[in-house]
Amino acid sequence: MKIPSTEQEIEMKLADLSAATRQKIDKVKFDLSLEKHEGPYDWNWVFRTAEEENDLEFLTIDNRPVLLPIDPEHYANIEILRTIWSADGNSVTIFLKDTTYYSTADGIGYLAVCDKVAGAEFWLAIIYHEWFVIAPDPVFEVNKPG
Numbered sequence: 798m799k800i801p802s803t804e805q806e807i808e809m810k811l812a813d814l815s816a817a818t819r820q821k822i823d824k825v826k827f828d829l830s831l832e833k834h835e836g837p838y839d840w841n842w843v844f845r846t847a848e849e850e851n852d853l854e855f856l857t858i859d860n861r862p863v864l865l866p867i868d869p870e871h872y873a874n875i876e877i878l879r880t881i882w883s884a885d886g887n888s889v890t891i892f893l894k895d896t897t898y899y900s901t902a903d904g905i906g907y908l909a910v911c912d913k914v915a916g917a918e919f920w921l922a923i924i925y926h927e928w929f930v931i932a933p934d935p936v937f938e939v940n941k942p943g
Contacts, residue, residue, distance in 0.1 A: 809855040809862035809919060818917055822864075829866065830926040838866075840921070855919060858891060862919040865909055871897045878906075878930070887913045889920055894930050906930035 814822075822840050829836035843853065843866045852869045855862035859880055867875065874897040881890040891909040899905045906928035911920035 808857055811854060811864075814917075818914070822914060822921055825921060825923070827866070827922050828924045828926070840864075840866075858889070861889075863889070863891070863909075863911055863922075864919060865891075865911070865922045866925050867895075871895050892928065 811819075823844065825840050826837045827840065829838050853864075853867075854869060854872075855864050856867075856872070856875075857863075858877055859882070875893055875895050877891060877893050879892040883889070889911050891911065893907050893909070894905045895907060896905055908924070908926050908928040909922050910924040911922045913920050
């Protein structure tokens with residue numbers, strides 16, 4: 798599954814958020830581990846470090862808006878490998894790969910854990926880590942055709 802790469806495919810925009818919701822998520826801390834840099838960071842840091850606030854957008858994953866700390870230039874190169882939703886739908890674990898800088902499996906995987914924002918209809922990353930893309934071992938049930 799490829800991430801939407803055009804504006805028409807992205808259903809929710811940051812500009813759609815109320816000022817109160819934006820202020821609420823600005824203060825949310827998340828754990829980031831990229832290129833040997835480790836968090837915690839807050840979402841305000843993500844918005845401040847983006848070249849323009851409007852560059853960062855929600856991604857539609859399993860028909861739900863999810864906000865990840867990913868540079869929009871990478872969107873076209875991201876592939877969702879697996880999503881695991883909690884039973885109540887309030888949390889999701891996402892395994893993805895990004896081939897923006899690498900075409901091999903090494904160094905292109907990421908793991909995100911996102912929670913649904915109270916009173917809103919979107920999910921926000923609380924963990925975003927590098928992950929070496931490892932082909933699932935046949936010993937696991939997840940690989941069995943169903």
